Amino acid sequence: MSLKRNVSLxxxxxxxxxxxxxxxxxxRIGGLGMGIFVAVHILASFVGGSVGGFLNAIYTNWAFQIFxxxxxLFHAINGLRITISDLFPKLIEYQREAIWVEWAVFLPIFGxxxxxxxxxxxGG
Amino acid sequence: MQVTLKIFRYNPExxxxxxxxTYTLEAEETDRILDLLEKVKGYNDGTLSxxxxxxxxVCGSDAMRINGRNMLACKALVRDVGDKxxxxxxxxxxxxxxxxxxxxxxxxxxxxxxxxFINDSPLPADGKERLQSPEERARFDETTKxxxxxxxxxxxxxxxxxDQYYGPAALVTAHxxxxxxxxxxxxxxxxxxxxxxxxxxxxxxxxxxxxxxREIHITKAIGxxxxxxxxxxx
Numbered sequence: 001m002s003l004k005r006n007v008s009l010x011x012x013x014x015x016x017x018x019x020x021x022x023x024x025x026x027x028r029i030g031g032l033g034m035g036i037f038v039a040v041h042i043l044a045s046f047v048g049g050s051v052g053g054f055l056n057a058i059y060t061n062w063a064f065q066i067f068x069x070x071x072x073l074f075h076a077i078n079g080l081r082i083t084i085s086d087l088f089p090k091l092i093e094y095q096r097e098a099i100w101v102e103w104a105v106f107l108p109i110f111g112x113x114x115x116x117x118x119x120x121x122x123g124g
Numbered sequence: 125m126q127v128t129l130k131i132f133r134y135n136p137e138x139x140x141x142x143x144x145x146t147y148t149l150e151a152e153e154t155d156r157i158l159d160l161l162e163k164v165k166g167y168n169d170g171t172l173s174x175x176x177x178x179x180x181x182v183c184g185s186d187a188m189r190i191n192g193r194n195m196l197a198c199k200a201l202v203r204d205v206g207d208k209x210x211x212x213x214x215x216x217x218x219x220x221x222x223x224x225x226x227x228x229x230x231x232x233x234x235x236x237x238x239x240x241f242i243n244d245s246p247l248p249a250d251g252k253e254r255l256q257s258p259e260e261r262a263r264f265d266e267t268t269k270x271x272x273x274x275x276x277x278x279x280x281x282x283x284x285x286x287d288q289y290y291g292p293a294a295l296v297t298a299h300x301x302x303x304x305x306x307x308x309x310x311x312x313x314x315x316x317x318x319x320x321x322x323x324x325x326x327x328x329x330x331x332x333x334x335x336x337x338r339e340i341h342i343t344k345a346i347g348x349x350x351x352x353x354x355x356x357x358x
Binding site: 001002003004005007011012014015016017018020021024027082085086087089090092093095 | 134136137141142189191192193215216217218219220226229279281284285287327328329330331333334341343344347348350351
């Protein structure tokens, strides 16, 4: 007898992997978020009527827009970092610096987008 | 100083599930976690089970999760992990007892990449050595340092999801032989690691590199393998 090898999501998330592991997790959340967005969008067009209207209201909501912009932007920038690492493996030695650059690019763009979305949501 | 040591416990003969037991011990800042485990086994509970052998970071027997991160118990010092210490078995492998995991799936994956020198050509004229330049040796120097402790493989989310994934340790060994100028099975190994359960499952989470007690740049080695499978150049 032995304990099963299964690693639960909660256990996996608690692993202390530092910065790169955080980007790995956020990359997955980003992909999942975009998948949900596309699914809801297709479903809303497909079913129409009051249900479609309700689904439309979800993804046009400003909070959801901020979430989906986070997902798309982070997924894109992080994906770019990973692609560069895959094409130029020597650069992987500078992974830590690359992640700082990634945040330095991500945060201002995301900040501006949040500002614009919130301002338009408040009717500005 | 006084440390609190919380240890994952599981006895397959009496327990249906695991539990934690906490011990309060006197320790020096320079004590290793292995020393604390030995102290618990020697003075508190002789049934505590864990693997250890050389106790000097060379044999790779005592890899475990210490405060949520894979380390060798014989290399982790109390001053590096603090006075509240949680020790758990490696993730992604079946727990046999307490901190001992079943390493069979790990070694099964390791064997898949042909982890041995292959050269069927006749020996050189002098009948002695197959010579190699210092530059050729340096090409795979880092990946020769692997001690097969499994700290890397069991820190990898892809391995947690599927133990069919060869894992970082196997790929590091593949790197060691593929980039060895004397070896003649590079093409065969590249074909093996290009399979679904090979390189494609590496998503650059980087946990392996941070967990490696030998400080091998595993993600970089895997990156070099990815490039070699794409370009065919070694």
